[in-house]
Amino acid sequence: MLGLGCGSVAAITWLALRMDLIDREGHPLHLTLRAPLFWFWLLWEIVKANGQVIRVILDPKLPISPRRFRVPTSQKTDIGRVIYANSITLTPGTICLDVNETELDIHALTADGELGLQSGQMDQLVSRVEGH
Amino acid sequence: MMPSLLDGLSWLLLLSGCACLLISAIGLIRMPDLFTRMHAAGIGDTLGAILVLAGLMLQSGLSITLIKLVLILFFLLFTSPTACHALARAALAGGQKPLLAEPNADNSPAEQSPS
Numbered sequence: 058m059l060g061l062g063c064g065s066v067a068a069i070t071w072l073a074l075r076m077d078l079i080d081r082e083g084h085p086l087h088l089t090l091r092a093p094l095f096w097f098w099l100l101w102e103i104v105k106a107n108g109q110v111i112r113v114i115l116d117p118k119l120p121i122s123p124r125r126f127r128v129p130t131s132q133k134t135d136i137g138r139v140i141y142a143n144s145i146t147l148t149p150g151t152i153c154l155d156v157n158e159t160e161l162d163i164h165a166l167t168a169d170g171e172l173g174l175q176s177g178q179m180d181q182l183v184s185r186v187e188g189h
Numbered sequence: 190m191m192p193s194l195l196d197g198l199s200w201l202l203l204l205s206g207c208a209c210l211l212i213s214a215i216g217l218i219r220m221p222d223l224f225t226r227m228h229a230a231g232i233g234d235t236l237g238a239i240l241v242l243a244g245l246m247l248q249s250g251l252s253i254t255l256i257k258l259v260l261i262l263f264f265l266l267f268t269s270p271t272a273c274h275a276l277a278r279a280a281l282a283g284g285q286k287p288l289l290a291e292p293n294a295d296n297s298p299a300e301q302s303p304s
Contacts, residue, residue: 100239107209107236114216114229122290123225146270149231152224153270154277164277164287166228 095186099144102179109169110149122167127160128174137187144179199247206240213237222288223280227273234269238262 113121132138142153142161150170155162165171173179209232216229242262249255 103235103239107232110216110228110232111209111212114212114219114232119219121220121225123222123288124290125287142274143267143270146273147231147235147266149235150228152227152231152277153274154281164224166225 091186095182098182099147103148106148106150106170106173110166113167120167123164124168124171125154125162125164126171126175127162128177128180129160131180131184132187134187137183140186141180141183144183145174195247199244202240202244202247206237206242206244209233209237209240223285224277224287227277231273234273235266238265238269 113119130138130141132141138156138161142156145151145153145161145163148170150166151174152164153161154164163171163174165174213229213231213233216232217226220226220229239262242258242265246255246258249258
């Protein structure tokens with residue numbers, strides 16, 4: 058019974074793909090193949106950033122230096138920018154406050170968080186996931 | 190041998206997840222203003238949730254529960270940054286100024302947050 062259900066879902070998806078019916082905005086199916094690699098990289102970044110923020114919290118001196126800055130985005134589509142902004146927010150120590158066509162407004166807890174984003178590595182990787 | 194190993198690993202993950210949540214709560218109390226508190230809450234949202242759910246996945250074994258836990262983690266990791274972003278924007282729209290270490294020119298100067 059379950060197999061039949063899975064089979065028909067797979068068949069319909071395949072048909073829809075062939076007919077080019079997939080809504081690229083709502084269901085970004087073209088991203089699913091490249092995304093998992095990026096997820097693993099992001100998972101590692103999250104673990105590293107968590108370590109930094111945990112050390113800051115447990116430090117008796119609480120060495121925070123909150124800052125607000127803008128980073129440029131190289132993504133061409135809305136969904137690419139959403140992935141980038143969400144990845145930034147998901148990484149502890151950096152929060153995305155505002156998004157526009159070319160820049161993100163970021164709030165970071167420490168100088169390390171700012172340096173990590175200014176290096177632009179995440180930006181490039183998200184653009185590669187976007188694949189345009 | 191195998192079940193006890195899995196059990197131990199699962200407990201290790203659960204306990205470190207709990208430690209993350211505890212640290213995140215401590216951070217919430219220690220941080221000076223709303224935006225820095227959101228950073229502290231981020232630990233519980235990401236690493237805390239990931240570790241606790243991974244520990245539960247090892248406990249559940251190969252069953253329908255495992256699929257449900259994977260889905261919970263999946264949706265959590267998609268929705269929590271969105272909620273975080275919405276909270277930050279609401280705070281900005283409500284007139285909260287982030288406390289900054291060095292008030293720079295293009296933003297409004299830092300205010301000492303009340304309380």
